[in-house]
Amino acid sequence: MRELGRVKHQFFTNKVCRFMGGFLICFVLLDINSNCFARTFSTPKDSVNWLNQFMADVIKLQKTRRKLSFTNDAYIKNHLMLDHGPKRIFGKSIKYYSGINNNQLVWLNESFSRLHYDKDIGYKERVNATKSYGKYPSWEFKSAAQLSLNFSQDLVRLESLSDKSFVSPLAQNAMRYYQYNLVSKNAKELTVEVVPKHRFSPTFSGYLTFNINNCALRYLDLKISGDKGINFIDTLQVVQDYGREDIVPFYTLLKYKGDVLKFYFSGSSQAVFSDNTGKPDFFKDFKPAEVVQDDNSASHSGVLKLHRKVPLTLQERLSYEHQDSLNIRRKERPIVDSLENLAPRLNILPLLFSEKIYTSLNKRRAIVLDPIVPAFFFNTVEGFGINYGVSFFKFNQNNTSWSVSPRLRYSFDNKELNSDLSASWYYKPKKRGTLNFSIGSTYMDLNPNGSLTTLQNTLNTLFFEQNFMKLYRKEYVSTGIGRELVGNLYLSVGTELARNYSVTNTKDFVFRDIKERNFSSNNPISPSEEDKLFPVYNSFYINSSLIYTLKQPYITKDGVKIYKLPQGPRFVLSFKKGISGVLNSQSDYTYGEVEIQQEKLDMGLWGYGSYSVSAGKFYNARSIYYPEWRHFSGNLALIFNPGLRSFHLLNFYTYSTNRYFYEGHFEHNFNQFFSNRVPLLRKLKLQELLGGAYLYQPEKGNYFEMYVGLKRVVFRADYAVAFDKRGVLNQGFKISYNF
Numbered sequence: 001m002r003e004l005g006r007v008k009h010q011f012f013t014n015k016v017c018r019f020m021g022g023f024l025i026c027f028v029l030l031d032i033n034s035n036c037f038a039r040t041f042s043t044p045k046d047s048v049n050w051l052n053q054f055m056a057d058v059i060k061l062q063k064t065r066r067k068l069s070f071t072n073d074a075y076i077k078n079h080l081m082l083d084h085g086p087k088r089i090f091g092k093s094i095k096y097y098s099g100i101n102n103n104q105l106v107w108l109n110e111s112f113s114r115l116h117y118d119k120d121i122g123y124k125e126r127v128n129a130t131k132s133y134g135k136y137p138s139w140e141f142k143s144a145a146q147l148s149l150n151f152s153q154d155l156v157r158l159e160s161l162s163d164k165s166f167v168s169p170l171a172q173n174a175m176r177y178y179q180y181n182l183v184s185k186n187a188k189e190l191t192v193e194v195v196p197k198h199r200f201s202p203t204f205s206g207y208l209t210f211n212i213n214n215c216a217l218r219y220l221d222l223k224i225s226g227d228k229g230i231n232f233i234d235t236l237q238v239v240q241d242y243g244r245e246d247i248v249p250f251y252t253l254l255k256y257k258g259d260v261l262k263f264y265f266s267g268s269s270q271a272v273f274s275d276n277t278g279k280p281d282f283f284k285d286f287k288p289a290e291v292v293q294d295d296n297s298a299s300h301s302g303v304l305k306l307h308r309k310v311p312l313t314l315q316e317r318l319s320y321e322h323q324d325s326l327n328i329r330r331k332e333r334p335i336v337d338s339l340e341n342l343a344p345r346l347n348i349l350p351l352l353f354s355e356k357i358y359t360s361l362n363k364r365r366a367i368v369l370d371p372i373v374p375a376f377f378f379n380t381v382e383g384f385g386i387n388y389g390v391s392f393f394k395f396n397q398n399n400t401s402w403s404v405s406p407r408l409r410y411s412f413d414n415k416e417l418n419s420d421l422s423a424s425w426y427y428k429p430k431k432r433g434t435l436n437f438s439i440g441s442t443y444m445d446l447n448p449n450g451s452l453t454t455l456q457n458t459l460n461t462l463f464f465e466q467n468f469m470k471l472y473r474k475e476y477v478s479t480g481i482g483r484e485l486v487g488n489l490y491l492s493v494g495t496e497l498a499r500n501y502s503v504t505n506t507k508d509f510v511f512r513d514i515k516e517r518n519f520s521s522n523n524p525i526s527p528s529e530e531d532k533l534f535p536v537y538n539s540f541y542i543n544s545s546l547i548y549t550l551k552q553p554y555i556t557k558d559g560v561k562i563y564k565l566p567q568g569p570r571f572v573l574s575f576k577k578g579i580s581g582v583l584n585s586q587s588d589y590t591y592g593e594v595e596i597q598q599e600k601l602d603m604g605l606w607g608y609g610s611y612s613v614s615a616g617k618f619y620n621a622r623s624i625y626y627p628e629w630r631h632f633s634g635n636l637a638l639i640f641n642p643g644l645r646s647f648h649l650l651n652f653y654t655y656s657t658n659r660y661f662y663e664g665h666f667e668h669n670f671n672q673f674f675s676n677r678v679p680l681l682r683k684l685k686l687q688e689l690l691g692g693a694y695l696y697q698p699e700k701g702n703y704f705e706m707y708v709g710l711k712r713v714v715f716r717a718d719y720a721v722a723f724d725k726r727g728v729l730n731q732g733f734k735i736s737y738n739f
Helices: 002-019 024-031 046-063 094-098 302-308 314-332 452-462
Strands: 070-084 104-118 123-133 156-157 165-167 178-185 189-196 205-211 219-227 233-241 250-261 265-274 290-294 354-357 367-368 376-379 381-393 401-411 416-428 432-446 469-488 487-501 537-550 553-559 561-562 570-578 588-602 608-623 660-669 687-697 701-712 715-724 727-735
Touching: 046 178, 046 189, 104 302, 104 314, 123 302, 189 588, 219 561, 376 452, 401 432, 570 608
Parallel strands: 123 290, 290 553
Antiparallel strands: 070 104, 070 265, 104 123, 156 165, 178 189, 189 205, 205 219, 219 233, 233 250, 250 265, 354 367, 367 381, 376 381, 381 401, 401 416, 416 432, 432 469, 469 487, 487 537, 537 570, 553 561, 570 588, 588 608, 608 660, 660 687, 687 701, 701 715, 715 727
């Protein structure tokens, strides 16, 4: 802050000089004893030209800085405060349900790590100690690598705050985006004011201080305002101090303020880097795709205290002490956790619309109860019914875990009871090894890729007289196993034995009768005739998939791999074989499919794109029934699934095939590139979407979709148009939400 005060004082001095008309005197005084660029200017134009040339030299220097390697010890601290919030939200008392008051510390996280960077390999980091307080994490920077903001790069990403890229004031094309004003200059340092040429461009504003002798960056203080497009953030300040070094900063500070649903908050993320050459073979302890090693299963509070570079505030210290005292008291008193006291504490009201989680004090056991209201359903096959489940979890100290989930499905109209039991064992965390088993009877969608949820189908059936979902009954037993083989190669294998029943509509009840509409039959091939789609049959199949991902970075935390967004495409090879004769199975076919996909392909200031291309074919299909056909993620309702492989307007069942298909999807998110230039849209921080989809199967031919959309956090609205060989097939608005 001392540097910032000096900068402001010198900036004020220059303003006075200019006001007095003493341009020549001021610039002469500023150039005294300058070793490399000492000269006087007879006109202000000369000073502007000199400054632009100086900045050109600075920008040219950044190319060399990008190639430098370093090893540092790093201490980071994330801090979040609730400044002010509403008393109630959605009718619930905030204090009662969360215990949060105004001006309260809600999240604190510290860590100490060793960080290494190499121009060819990238970042590698080993976290040696960490500690946190609270249960409401901020947009925290979880590793020192995320806080190693490198302004020598053309684009700067604030990974935990936004997907947007911002133009660095030291980028190779920075002069297209910035104007530089001289603030102060002496024999050692020069300070420049950075001013964006376009107010709403993805740029910073603030001050840069350089070593005048070698053009090295010494200090920066930059800001981003809320109109730049970071969700929930009103102001963001970035401070970096390079001290005597000119390679990497020894101190980085991010301060931000914002609000979410009238919750006004402020937070900061700080990083202090200490020189440490480390051992030269530091990289050898890491796997090629491993970027962070974080082993904190044991307590390392002593290590963290020893390397804490930023003192705790009084409020932070008291919060830690309160949390530690609670943990001690829990260990000393008899163990009576929420599971053992479940019955007397069970409250029905919170269960109506959201799931309820009960955990033991040591967090090793948990029970998850499904929400009640979404469990009720209505369809034209079963009528009114309920489909309710409970899940039991057990987590072990070696990071393995298992879960058991029983589920009951009962039709009040047909008096029919179905039930399922599924179990899963996470047996090999380091290799993502899982083992699954399921048994039971239930009603299932004829299209397993259908995007229509049970709740959406209920609402469409009762209020709009549209029974989009088509069902069949299934009695089955299945098992599967999957694990990583080597590197980023993952293999899964499964098998299923089932008895399948075609069913017909039995109910036509509606809350709202629409004269021009009638329910269609449960047969998607003959929607006007209530015929059974297939005879009762047994099926036995074996399926497998092989997935390989290029450039798949991951974090190892307590022996468990946590995968980050892939930097390369993913290749998926799938195989399925229906085997006749096994336990009276009538299925006899072979199916193969290949897919290439990638999400969030970074395109700089133009946002990011995603794509998926796939093809599949049935071979030797001697006996194959409709539930075994290849189905696609269609949609006919107003609400749609925004997944990459989902269609906006495709009929759920019309394009299903038992022969072969070609499918492609693409979507580009411009991330406010255009909307940020429109005054009325700018404050809404809307992301612009452009996408399309293609499908071909031999019976129906070509199907195309194009759509445009706008997205705001969890809400999205698209307008889509569908085409086939005859022209426009369908069009309309679609919406989605994710909460």
